[in-house]
Amino acid sequence: MGFNHLTPEPITIADRLFQELRRAILGGELPPGKKISEPELANQYNVSRGSLREAISKLENCNLVTRKPNIGARVVGFSTKQLMEIYQIREAMEGMAARLAAENMSNEQLAHLNSLVEHNKTAVTTQDPYATPTSVHYDADLDFHFCIIQGCNNERLQRMLYVDLYDLVRFYRFRLNPRFSEQALSEHELIASALNNRDGEMAELLMRHHIRASRARAQHHLLAIPPDEIE
Amino acid sequence: MGFNHLTPEPITIADRLFQELRRAILGGELPPGKKISEPELANQYNVSRGSLREAISKLENCNLVTRKPNIGARVVGFSTKQLMEIYQIREAMEGMAARLAAENMSNEQLAHLNSLVEHNKTAVTTQDPYATPTSVHYDADLDFHFCIIQGCNNERLQRMLYVDLYDLVRFYRFRLNPRFSEQALSEHELIASALNNRDGEMAELLMRHHIRASRARAQHHLLAIPPDEIE
DNA sequence: AGCTTGAAAATTGTCGACATTGTACTTGAA
């Protein structure tokens, strides 16, 4: 699973801890809403509580845990409302990112994006049995969005999407485990073609439509799940 | 100056430190790019380095300082490029916030917004000598945007704007000290009227236009400043 | 003079112990 985005080398102990805990949360070992016990985890990972607290602080930045003074930290909770909120934010921010990418993306980045779309298309049509939705399509969708974000030439927008939002996206995606619809694929193709034409206005429109549609698909998918499994 | 947004009571020492340092950075006591010396500040505020480090961590969340492993923290730097990036992000996020506010804002919130606009209009037309641009108009603009954000009914969008972006906005605004143009006021009126009509589409369009225009005004204003005062 | 090397000083990272706050349980009375 694509955990190694923007995490170069763990220099310090707190950094290493942060990455391991992040992985544990995104991978489901630490369930949503679980209390994070400082003494327990410090013991488990053989580090001091100070370093652990710094790691928790970083997790708070990614919105993967929430802390209350004198009470402690918990893994972020799962809620349909929050998921819908995230889609709204992505619609706005990634729409802008697509517009900027159309204007600023390098030709190399564009070529990479096209190869992603192409590769994904063949993977879907050939119905490779090993290309399960949880492995291939999954990361393919993420990679598509990451590639565009990377081309937007706005460092702060990139950082906000990467560290403030996309860990939450992964958090929900792992738990919802959505089938990657073929409709989403064709939406990707449309966006890519707008980017190839360097049409920022169109790219923003199509990206917003794509994310709104994804939100609707997720909502529809949620209705089919027994309510007791959610939240 | 409006520093007391979303800062209820300093429960813990680290919280208090965070607020004081935040104020120091936004108020200009700690200049952009200044190295943050842990021993020095810990001594100055009579706290342990541990608490100070936690406060610095919180400042990092607000994007007011940047930290590098084994090197230390610095107050965020001033750069025209970054300011323009922030305007682009605000255009996307606050545009969405305006759309959502049109749909979800309570009548009380709407009334408050109207009173803000009205009060601001009279303050401008009467040319009250005490209503200097740095005190009244200043916070008036911030309050206007905050009021709309508060009405958008998307908690995460609110938090992202408040904690991740608006401290940076204050950071730049304090240093640029822009004259509040009458054009901006009329743009506010237009946005308010769209919100009164509960027209989300129009509210988003007008908000985006307003922020894009503000960005152009800021850029124009920057060109009139000797380059050595910037960065 | 300018550059490289090396040691000394300062700064950041890490740790364990103490203080303070929250929590759970027991005990007692209505």
Added chain:
DNA sequence: TTCAAGTACAATGTCGACAATTTTCAAGCT
């Protein structure tokens, strides 16, 4: 039996000291 208060326990907040790394600066060489 149920609720309240108090006590004991556990978790978080805070601190000072030690270890590892970076920076500084002075000596030596080309």
